[in-house]
Amino acid sequence: MKPEIVEEIKHKYGDRANDSPFERNLYTRDLAPVPALMVDPLFKTMPDLVVRPANEEEVAEILRIAWKENIPVTPRAGASTTYFDSIPVKGGIVMDLNLLRGVVGLNEERMTVTVQAGTTWSELDDYLKRRGLTEKSYPSSAPVATIGGWFCMMGYGIGSLKYGSLLSQVKSAQVVLATGDTIAVTPDTDPPLSWFAGSEGTLGIVTWLELEVRKLNPMKHFLLKMDSVPEMAQVLKEVKDAPVIPYNLHFTDPACVQGMHALGLIPDEVGEGCLLQVDYEGAEQELDQAEDIIRRIVDQHPKVKMMPGEMADLEWEERFKALRLKRGGPSVLGGEVWLPIKEVSGYLADIAAMSSKYGIRFMSYGHVVTPEYVTVMTMFYANEVNTINYMFSLGLTKKIQDVGFRYGGHPYGIGLWNSPYITRIYSRKELAELRERKKRLDPRGILNPGKVYRYPLLFHPFTFGIGANVMAGLIRAAGRGGRR
Amino acid sequence: MSTQHENKFTTLEQEALICARCGYCRNCCPVYRVIGWESASPRGKITVAKDLYVKGNKNALSDEFIQRVTQCTLCGACNVVCSTSIDLRELWIELRRRIAEGGKNPKGLQDIRKNILDNKNITTFDNQDRLEWAQDLDDPDVAEPRDGAEVAYFVGCVSSFFPQAAQIPLANAEIFGAAGVDFTTMGGDEWCCGFPLIISGYPDDAREFRRHNVEKIKEMGISTLVASCASCYHIWKYESREQLAGYDLEVLHTTEYLARLIEENRIQLNELDEVITYHDPCDLGRNGGIFDAPRKIINSIPGVRFVELAHHGMDSLCCGGGGNLQSVDPQLAKEITKLRVEEIKETGATIVVSSCQQCEQMLSAAIRETGLPVRVMDISQLILEAME
Known part of the structure; x- marks a missing residue:
């Protein structure tokens, strides 16, 4: 990036533009602790400048400069993913969108809220709850994930089973394109809203969205315990297919339950096995019906145990704290898989077999996000202090994705690190269509380059596969890949 | 699960x-x-x-x-x-x-340390002047150190030496007097609790201050210690266990003790026609676990309408005055206070009550600056007003 352009933006934005190495260095990371050895030779993750626009006009102005000068721009808000979705790989400008914050308007007749893209889901929830309303769905990282951020990812999480994807709840949005032009998008415009959902900030920068809200209803929570994965999968299916749709439905596999025991995160009385959390929201009558359903299912499965209500309530309260397991690490590696529900049992059986093969405890939990699909997070402990061992352990993340692929799954989210799997995620036709969109809206490729559409040369699925397999093999041979 | x-x-x-x-x-x-x-x-x-x-x-x-x-x-x-x-x-x-x-360490934090080591308090004043505030009592001698009293009131540096905070020990002393509490103070033998030293990075120095204060309390034969400063309370309650080992000392914050006096009908409260909100001091609330006592006190005053701030209890928003921030970046501290004042404004309260001198000082200054028609009061001042 030309020094004079850096100076021009710094001059315009004052203390909201920063090119100090100290500050920029912190924008080279998200949740994933990938060793510098693996990143630095391949990618320029250090931005030349970080700028924090305070409104849509400023977003547009910065993009106009970038467009004119061909400068890569990486949008960033919560930066709460693990795939480098919001980390630059070609330097340039990081646009920190956290100042685009707050509710623009609430339309109680239409039951929609218009909210700036950098508002976190928890902030929106605070606002809505004070008015007896709430969101239809939200991510399991709501305290940090932003409205715009989740929209630009896949947008499936808590509440999606009952209310659908975030895309289905968004009525309209405002997007600043790579050229700096601002457009209003709806499901019926050209380009339509759907193009931007899951686009990971590669087509435009969303500045506000109008999304559906719902009445804040009472809830009921149930925690069921089963001895085996097949029984858990069967009960999960029965709960999902029952006449009352759960608001949230998530499971914890036996290895994950063990891991939580080891950390004292789970009462002894839970013992070993799987857990299934079922949360309902709705009118009292609906909740009573839901309780009858759960009790009937439990009665039909003599080995299924209903845990005390306070445990179920606590599990709900701690729904944003899946990372509490990291205390057993210190590092955690893993993969999130978009998986057909009917394959959960097979997937978890293969993951358990992998645990035996590598001598590593792979722990899984999953959220049912549609009537057909679940997102499963499978994790294992590692120790990033031991760099070589840690790097080899990264090979195991591909093994997790391979198991998912065998069962019709694929990675959830792409960013940089999942780019070798794009041909698993999209068909050739879909990929061609996506590339056409990119070509049309950002022909110079300045928005979040290096993500979504193509894998870097060294990440060619063939070479990537060989590399990952060799690393995983070394871990197996060494008989250790972190802490068991 | x-x-x-x-x-x-x-x-x-x-x-x-x-x-x-x-x-x-x-x-x-x-x-x-x-x-x-x-x-x-x-x-x-x-x-x-x-x-x-x-x-x-x-x-x-x-x-x-x-x-x-x-x-x-x-x-x-x-x-x-x-x-x-x-x-x-x-x-x-x-x-x-x-x-x-x-x-x-930045100079601001080094200066805090120097003051405390030199003067035994966070100011540059002579520690023997700790009871200056008591001169405004009808009987200043009532606060003089005395062995075997029912309660020792640990006044804290801010209340002892900052004129704008002197109303707090005065209110507490008057309430104690009206309730017939047999109380005393440590006078010039009260040293800084050590909290500012710990948070400036000098825990070893702080240990010496705790040791001194505990020894003095033991010598005085005190069984109940009441602190009106949230940070002093935190030190006595949670950081002095080693020094207090084997000695049975009940440590209470004034909110707890005053709530007890109200419950025992030792204080009579009259009607106040006010809308009151409460700002939880971080060291007392989130870091000290005391949320109910101040709310109990406010709600026990007839005529009061109590409203919560948007962020309260465990989620309370800091006033900006903690962590010795004022000594290193006073402007930042001020900006943080503004966030809290915005929330106070939204409640429509006529009085914002707190139970920490530092919080009250920060909020008072910011509210004064904004011209908001809201009074900032310590919980003891509120009680005293309701007693009059």
Whole structure:
């Protein structure tokens, strides 16, 4: 990036533009602790400048400069993913969108809220709850994930089973394109809203969205315990297919339950096995019906145990704290898989077999996000202090994705690190269509380059596969890949 | 499924590794909310601490990083949301200790230490003048140190030496008198509780101050100690266990003791036609666990309509005055106070009550500046007003 352009933006934005190495260095990371050895030779993750626009006009102005000068721009808000979705790989400008914050308007007749893209889901929830309303769905990282951020990812999480994807709840949005032009998008415009959902900030920068809200209803929570994965999968299916749709439905596999025991995160009385959390929201009558359903299912499965209500309530309260397991690490590696529900049992059986093969405890939990699909997070402990061992352990993340692929799954989210799997995620036709969109809206490729559409040369699925397999093999041979 | 658990702190190195960089700590952090840069977020600071202490990158101990470490009110809001249960407040204090140990502490924090070591209090005043405030009592001698009293009132440095805070010990002394409480103070033998030393990175110095105060209390044969300063209370309740081992001392904050006096009908409260909100001091509420007593007191006053602030209880927003921030970045402290004043404004309250001199000082100054028609009162002042 030309020094004079850096100076021009710094001059315009004052203390909201920063090119100090100290500050920029912190924008080279998200949740994933990938060793510098693996990143630095391949990618320029250090931005030349970080700028924090305070409104849509400023977003547009910065993009106009970038467009004119061909400068890569990486949008960033919560930066709460693990795939480098919001980390630059070609330097340039990081646009920190956290100042685009707050509710623009609430339309109680239409039951929609218009909210700036950098508002976190928890902030929106605070606002809505004070008015007896709430969101239809939200991510399991709501305290940090932003409205715009989740929209630009896949947008499936808590509440999606009952209310659908975030895309289905968004009525309209405002997007600043790579050229700096601002457009209003709806499901019926050209380009339509759907193009931007899951686009990971590669087509435009969303500045506000109008999304559906719902009445804040009472809830009921149930925690069921089963001895085996097949029984858990069967009960999960029965709960999902029952006449009352759960608001949230998530499971914890036996290895994950063990891991939580080891950390004292789970009462002894839970013992070993799987857990299934079922949360309902709705009118009292609906909740009573839901309780009858759960009790009937439990009665039909003599080995299924209903845990005390306070445990179920606590599990709900701690729904944003899946990372509490990291205390057993210190590092955690893993993969999130978009998986057909009917394959959960097979997937978890293969993951358990992998645990035996590598001598590593792979722990899984999953959220049912549609009537057909679940997102499963499978994790294992590692120790990033031991760099070589840690790097080899990264090979195991591909093994997790391979198991998912065998069962019709694929990675959830792409960013940089999942780019070798794009041909698993999209068909050739879909990929061609996506590339056409990119070509049309950002022909110079300045928005979040290096993500979504193509894998870097060294990440060619063939070479990537060989590399990952060799690393995983070394871990197996060494008989250790972190802490068991 | 999980059990509710306390936050943990092992070592700085281990906790920095455990941090998941999830960023839950960002939006609840008042410093990040004002500054807005990643380096000002708890997540950002831990990332640099990890580079420094785990990866051994000595260059990471830059002036910018030291500045960020001291730009923290130690309010503990990050503790509540931490997804990996790190006791972040402990982590910040440990970071400050290491910076101080390396001789790199900012001048503001070094000056605090010097004052305390030289004068036994946070000011430059002679510690023997601790009972100056009592001159405004009908009988100033009532506050003089005395062995075997029912209650020892630990006044704290701010109330003892800052004229604008002197109304707090005066109110407490008057309430104690009206309720027939046999109370005393430590007078010039009261030393700083050591809290400002701990949070400036000098825990060893602080230990000596705790030892002195505990010895004195033991000598006086005191069985109940009441503190009106949230930080002093925190030290007596949680940090002095080692020094108090084997000695049975009941430690109460004034909110707890005054609530008890009201419950025992030793204080009569008259009607007040006011809308009142309560600001939870971080060291008393989130970091001390006292939420109910002040609310009980306010709600026991006839005629009062109590309204909560948007952020209250465990989620309370700091006033900006914690963590010695005023000594290193007073402008930042002021900006944080403004966030809280906005919330006070939204409640429509006529009085904002708190139970920490520092909070009251910060809020008073900011409210004065905005011209908001709201009175800032300590809980003791509110009670006294209701008694009159």
